Amino acid sequence: MHHIAGACKGRGWRRLRAGDRRKRVAPGRGLGLDVPMTEHADLEAMLSRVGLGDRGAFESLYHATSAKLFGVCLRVLKNRAEAEDTLQEVYLRIWDAAVGFRPGQASPMSWMITIARNRAIDRLRARKPGTESTQRADGTDLLADLADDAPGPERSALAAETRAQVLRCFEELPEDRAIAVRRAYLDGDTYAELARHFDVPLNTMRTWLRRSLMKLRDCLSR
């Protein structure tokens, strides 16, 4: 059962709650990394060795995680060349920042996904002429299977316990609100872009999303 406790360590919200109840079963699939949860301990060990400048550990970490992080970069940027450049920056960042990774604060995978997502969003925004833009510079390299945010049959077939808590909490939100949070996370949409997408006034969009985030937080803390 130690792998379940290990997974709980990485969960953000419940860590912050006093009297943290840890009854809930943690996601078993490690944020979509198709390895058993027990490998989280391996990833933590690799990361701490990377922090000491261990090249062998760096290569192991790369082989274990790069497909997931490349998937995230591709999903955000929808352009292979840019996603490759970004992935390279992401692992340089991991190499430099691994020394500051604290296993108790985040799971290694969510820590690395955050780096990849943030770096990709920065790149996306640098590409956009302004935050008002709705047009992506190009979608020519868009991979059809990456564009689909809706959970496919394979995903829904997963036992509820194995899904990330945030995805289960999405189910408690009205569908369009969950999509809005997803778009902000994976497409880097600003409030203005979300307002345009959902065809509502900007302030309505802000109100919407803030309420959704409160609900999400309450669900995550449960």
Place this chain on the structure above:
Amino acid sequence: MSEQTPYDDDSVLAAEYALGLLEGAEAQLAQARMAEDQAFVDLVRAWEAELAGIAEEVAPVEPPPRVLAALRRDIFGQQDRRWWQKIGLIPSIVGAAAAAMLVLIAVEFGVLDTGAPPVPDYRADLVGEDSDLVVAAAYLDARGELLVDRRAGGARPDRALEVWLIPEGEAPISLGVLPEERQAALSVPQPARPKLAEGAALAISDEPPGGSPTGAPTGDVLAVGPITAM
């Protein structure tokens, strides 16, 4: 940009920051809090950890090999050029136990020669970054001898281990090739002796049999350690 919804508490602001939804003055304010408000930082980190779960829905895609090749150039290429300037960053993991053992080695060597145990002036624990090589070294200034004890690991097949003295800010100086025996006494060249002191380091590189043909390390650095006074 009027505030229609008051923030329930900082947690919603932290979520907006983590998602990158804040703009203008709000973004600047949140950025400033990230630098000085640990409670806010914790909220943002908690959101980041949770939101990363969204990526569970993103399918993994194998990146092309050129990304790793470029990373090797970026990280390892650079390190190969400058490794002797970086050794201060590599912590010694051998520690005090090795120091005690080194005195014993010194005694062993000393007894064989003179019957009186010499006291090493400096020592270094050389440990591998990604090799299993562990070498303890002690320097006897009076004799100009470096006693080395290979505690783990060894040369690669058909290769040799060469010991280097790296004075601070200077190029490596060869101290010779390690013999196959576990323990050895290397004679330090006269001009190098004053440089074997604190601030300098010892390193072992992978070289062709007989040692580097160029006088400078040519192969991988297998172990390094800073020199400390005993």
